Amino acid sequence: MEEAVRYRRERIDRGIKARSDTIYTLASSRDMLYLLFPRVLPIVALFCLPLLMGGSYWGKVIFYSCIFALLALSWDFMASVGLVSLGQALFFGAGSYVAGGFNHYLKWPMLLTIPAATLGGALICTILLVPVVRLRGVYFSMVTLILPLLFAHLIETLEILGGTHGLLSLTPFPNHWLAVYIAVIAVVIVLFGFRRLINEDFGLVLRGIKDDDRVVMAGGINIYWYKAQAIFISAAVGSFAGALMTHYYQFVGRSAFALDYTILPLAGAVVGGPGSFAGATLGSFILVPLSEALRALGGLRMALYGIILIAALAVLPEGIFHYIERKYHQFERVVKI
Amino acid sequence: MSDEIILKIENLTKRFGGVTAVDQISFDLRQGEFLGLIGPNGSGKTTLINLITGFVKPTAGKITYRDQEITGKAPYTIACLGISRSFQMVRTFHKLPAFKNLIVPLYSPRVKKFGGGKYGERDDIAIDLLDDLGFERDSFVPYKVAGSLPHGYLKRLDLARCIALRPDLLILDELFSGMAMSEVAATLPMIEKFNREGLTIIMAEHRLKELFRVASRVIVLNFGQKIADGPPKEAMGKEEVQKAYLGTEVEG
Amino acid sequence: MEILIYGITNSVTLALMAIGFSLTFGISGLANFAHGAFYLLGGILTWIFLNQLGVPYLFSALISILLVGLLGFLLYWGLMLRLRGLAINEVIATLAAAIVIIEVLRWLGFSGFTYVLPEFIKGSVKIGNVWLDYQRIFLVGIGVALIIFFYLFTHRTKVGLSFRAIAQNERTAISLGIDSDWTAALSLAFGSALAVVAGLAILPLGSIDTEVGYDILIYALAVGIVGGLESIPGIVLASFILGFCQIAVATFFRAQWQTVVTLGAIVIILAVKPSGIFGKYKELEERV
Numbered sequence: 106m107e108e109a110v111r112y113r114r115e116r117i118d119r120g121i122k123a124r125s126d127t128i129y130t131l132a133s134s135r136d137m138l139y140l141l142f143p144r145v146l147p148i149v150a151l152f153c154l155p156l157l158m159g160g161s162y163w164g165k166v167i168f169y170s171c172i173f174a175l176l177a178l179s180w181d182f183m184a185s186v187g188l189v190s191l192g193q194a195l196f197f198g199a200g201s202y203v204a205g206g207f208n209h210y211l212k213w214p215m216l217l218t219i220p221a222a223t224l225g226g227a228l229i230c231t232i233l234l235v236p237v238v239r240l241r242g243v244y245f246s247m248v249t250l251i252l253p254l255l256f257a258h259l260i261e262t263l264e265i266l267g268g269t270h271g272l273l274s275l276t277p278f279p280n281h282w283l284a285v286y287i288a289v290i291a292v293v294i295v296l297f298g299f300r301r302l303i304n305e306d307f308g309l310v311l312r313g314i315k316d317d318d319r320v321v322m323a324g325g326i327n328i329y330w331y332k333a334q335a336i337f338i339s340a341a342v343g344s345f346a347g348a349l350m351t352h353y354y355q356f357v358g359r360s361a362f363a364l365d366y367t368i369l370p371l372a373g374a375v376v377g378g379p380g381s382f383a384g385a386t387l388g389s390f391i392l393v394p395l396s397e398a399l400r401a402l403g404g405l406r407m408a409l410y411g412i413i414l415i416a417a418l419a420v421l422p423e424g425i426f427h428y429i430e431r432k433y434h435q436f437e438r439v440v441k442i
Numbered sequence: 443m444s445d446e447i448i449l450k451i452e453n454l455t456k457r458f459g460g461v462t463a464v465d466q467i468s469f470d471l472r473q474g475e476f477l478g479l480i481g482p483n484g485s486g487k488t489t490l491i492n493l494i495t496g497f498v499k500p501t502a503g504k505i506t507y508r509d510q511e512i513t514g515k516a517p518y519t520i521a522c523l524g525i526s527r528s529f530q531m532v533r534t535f536h537k538l539p540a541f542k543n544l545i546v547p548l549y550s551p552r553v554k555k556f557g558g559g560k561y562g563e564r565d566d567i568a569i570d571l572l573d574d575l576g577f578e579r580d581s582f583v584p585y586k587v588a589g590s591l592p593h594g595y596l597k598r599l600d601l602a603r604c605i606a607l608r609p610d611l612l613i614l615d616e617l618f619s620g621m622a623m624s625e626v627a628a629t630l631p632m633i634e635k636f637n638r639e640g641l642t643i644i645m646a647e648h649r650l651k652e653l654f655r656v657a658s659r660v661i662v663l664n665f666g667q668k669i670a671d672g673p674p675k676e677a678m679g680k681e682e683v684q685k686a687y688l689g690t691e692v693e694g
Numbered sequence: 695m696e697i698l699i700y701g702i703t704n705s706v707t708l709a710l711m712a713i714g715f716s717l718t719f720g721i722s723g724l725a726n727f728a729h730g731a732f733y734l735l736g737g738i739l740t741w742i743f744l745n746q747l748g749v750p751y752l753f754s755a756l757i758s759i760l761l762v763g764l765l766g767f768l769l770y771w772g773l774m775l776r777l778r779g780l781a782i783n784e785v786i787a788t789l790a791a792a793i794v795i796i797e798v799l800r801w802l803g804f805s806g807f808t809y810v811l812p813e814f815i816k817g818s819v820k821i822g823n824v825w826l827d828y829q830r831i832f833l834v835g836i837g838v839a840l841i842i843f844f845y846l847f848t849h850r851t852k853v854g855l856s857f858r859a860i861a862q863n864e865r866t867a868i869s870l871g872i873d874s875d876w877t878a879a880l881s882l883a884f885g886s887a888l889a890v891v892a893g894l895a896i897l898p899l900g901s902i903d904t905e906v907g908y909d910i911l912i913y914a915l916a917v918g919i920v921g922g923l924e925s926i927p928g929i930v931l932a933s934f935i936l937g938f939c940q941i942a943v944a945t946f947f948r949a950q951w952q953t954v955v956t957l958g959a960i961v962i963i964l965a966v967k968p969s970g971i972f973g974k975y976k977e978l979e980e981r982v
């Protein structure tokens with residue numbers, strides 16, 4: 106009888122001692138490189154890509170990718186406090202309309218409208234959402250889903266803020282480069298900022314609220330106040346993205362509250378891997394160009410996002426980023442049993 | 443022990459649907475006292491603790507802490523006033539290293555008021571605290587992910603979390619359940635020391651023998667009612683208490 | 695009089711839209727964001743059976759109800775079961791399913807005046823000084839019947855009681871021998887079938903537009919949020935508050951203000967009592 110030789114895959118951490126949370130012992134420049142490479146690569150890539158693409162159609166796609174990456178980051182930040190939002194469009198739309206409104210009616214320059222939209226939009230969203238954070242479970246998702254859809258209806262039926270036509274001929278960016286690089290820099294800052302923040306003590310408290318809010322309360326911390334702060338931060342990022350887009354399009358309409366701005370960032374974050382921020386960014390930079398390439402599908406694009414989302418949840422729930430991360434930090438070998 | 447009354451409970455009642463979990467309970471607690479809270483399972487000890495710490499809102503009654511009414515206040519408000527509690531079921535942040543579990547109370551307004559340190563300093567304070575409670579700082583234990591620690595350590599981690607808040611009143615809910623004999627023997631003196639240093643303690647416990655070594659007074663609950671209140675010997679001698687415990691297992 | 699009659703029909707319509715969603719949520723804690731999509735799909739399936747395949751109306755309706763119910767069941771067994779336990783994924787999955795269904799139907803072009811479902815009986819009667827078509831009367835009848843059925847079902851029958859047991863405490867329910875996955879799948883199937891029933895009663899009043907897939911979801915959520923999910927009296931009360939306010943506003947101001955009423959009601963209820971009028975969705979009180 107043939108002897109059955111069985112094999113098994115074994116995962117081994119790469120031999121470097123620098124991966125513990127608190128102990129840093131860097132052995133060599135090679136180890137330094139090992140750690141720095143994954144951090145520097147995305148920055149370099151983000152800064153070079155627009156140069157390579159120029160002002161072409163794909164240059165615009167880079168801009169859109171950044172906008173959606175910002176929204177995905179803002180989703181991921183709320184998710185890390187345990188708030189599952191289904192309404193990034195609320196943040197996006199609030200920022201868009203505040204920027205558009207100030208620019209259109211008061212003729213504020215872009216330098217003022219964008220900060221005003223970031224703060225104003227965030228404030229509006231926070232005030233709307235704060236009452237809901239007291240409830241557990243899916244209530245938050247439901248409210249965030251319904252609010253932007255209602256706002257879109259409201260603007261349409263009441264003919265306020267430009268109604269169905271929207272606010273037209275807003276101040277454009279002086280040139281394409283400025284817009285793209287503001288977006289790129291914003292993504293880099295938010296990405297690394299969030300990654301940093303979530304590991305600070307403040308971030309630890311936020312993650313604690315997600316894991317077990319009772320313990321956090323027993324620790325003397327007003328969880329509602331911290332959730333409100335998280336919503337504000339997250340909404341500020343989303344509103345900023347909305348304001349950028351408004352000036353890029355030189356237009357804001359009720360489509361700013363459309364489901365697209367909810368579902369695509371959500372898909373980006375889920376596909377890329379929630380909880381790491383890098384995943385959300387990566388996911389957006391994969392999905393947005395992909396959906397542009399599939400423009401021919403027309404109306405089916407939304408359905409496609411839905412399918413991608415379901416597939417990602419069912420097949421690779423950890424997300425692409427965590428998968429890559431694991432491959433990078435561990436190698437596999439086949440051993441005989 | 444001083445004469446100042448730190449906690450005053452008046453006719454406290456809590457009903458869950460048809461069950462009266464806590465029934466018209468009143469008592470005073472003096473500064474520095476060590477109170478044992480005992481009773482068979484389901485007699486309302488945890489509910490009483492939840493009421494005092496604001497996790498459950500009372501149906502009726504009044505709770506006063508240091509001349510300030512705290513009935514129905516939010517748990518974090520009460521915690522910031524200096525009432526710290528542990529949980530019967532271990533609740534820790536499993537994914538975080540053990541010492542990072544203490545960051546949450548160290549970040550609270552209460553500890554900040556005491557000058558609780560800045561980012562980075564909190565880690566040191568946390569490790570000092572854990573070291574005092576038997577997580578040796580030079581071993582790997584305080585740095586390990588909490589989820590990988592044995593049950594006894596998690597219980598003590600919960601105790602450390604309570605102490606990190608710098609409480610004036612410490613409430614422990616069955617801290618010793620699930621702990622090994624040796625761990626109980628090691629933890630008991632620490633709690634006793636906290637009490638000697640002036641901390642007021644309420645301890646709900648099933649391990650009566652250990653409890654009676656430290657507690658100067660016990661309250662016995664049965665079906666939500668207070669059936670005895672006094673020094674351990676006296677309280678346990680009461681006929682009603684004997685009856686309540688009859689047929690239920692008395693550990694220790 | 696006008697306000698009274700239109701208010702009642704409008705309110706019952708809202709209750710009909712919301713009832714399937716609440717049923718599923720009340721039983722399994724599952725927010726079925728595909729509710730509106732199923733409503734739309736049921737209507738379109740019926741239309742296809744009736745007009746393309748020549749099946750008699752009653753059968754078309756029954757087949758559609760069963761098919762969509764089955765789809766709801768499959769959505770649970772095929773997808774949700776894998777994700778169960780992670781609330782975040784369940785929520786995302788039903789929303790994604792909704793978008794796939796609605797957008798594919800939109801792409802296939804199921805919108806417009808050709809897509810009209812027949813009324814049960816044509817014609818109308820005059821009540822006081824208001825003309826009311828029979829369809830609306832049927833609608834009120836169906837709505838009231840469903841609400842009563844729903845109430846009796848969850849409070850009197852064994853299956854219904856086991857549903858409620860799960861909603862209250864899944865672990866205890868399991869230990870009592872109630873299969874929670876099976877009941878959850880059934881609850882989703884029931885909820886989806888109810889969405890189709892609502893669609894069959896409401897859709898004949900106009901032509902089918904894929905946008906209703908989203909609109910129904912909005913109304914179902916609005917009613918749930920205002921009334922308190924999972925509470926039948928809450929759903930009924932919220933439907934009547936919203937229904938009458940909408941009609942009143944439409945009569946005295948302009949029809950367009952109806953959305954304002956909905957939004958305003960949500961914002962007010964969130965500020966005053968976030969869990970809804972009859973919401974039992976406790977903020978804190980669970981076992982510690």
Ligand SMILES: Nc1ncnc2c1ncn2[C@@H]1O[C@H](COP(=O)(O)OP(=O)(O)O)[C@@H](O)[C@H]1O
Pocket residue numbers: 458461462463481482483484485486487488489490979980981982
């Ligand atoms: N959140 C709750 N909902 C319903 N009943 C509860 C709740 N918490 C406790 N009870 C009931 O209250 C009674 C007292 O429970 P508990 O305080 O946990 O007792 P003990 O801690 O002394 O074992 C029990 O009958 C229990 O079932």
Ligand SMILES: [Mg+2]
Pocket residue numbers: 487488489530
């Ligand atoms: Mg207990």
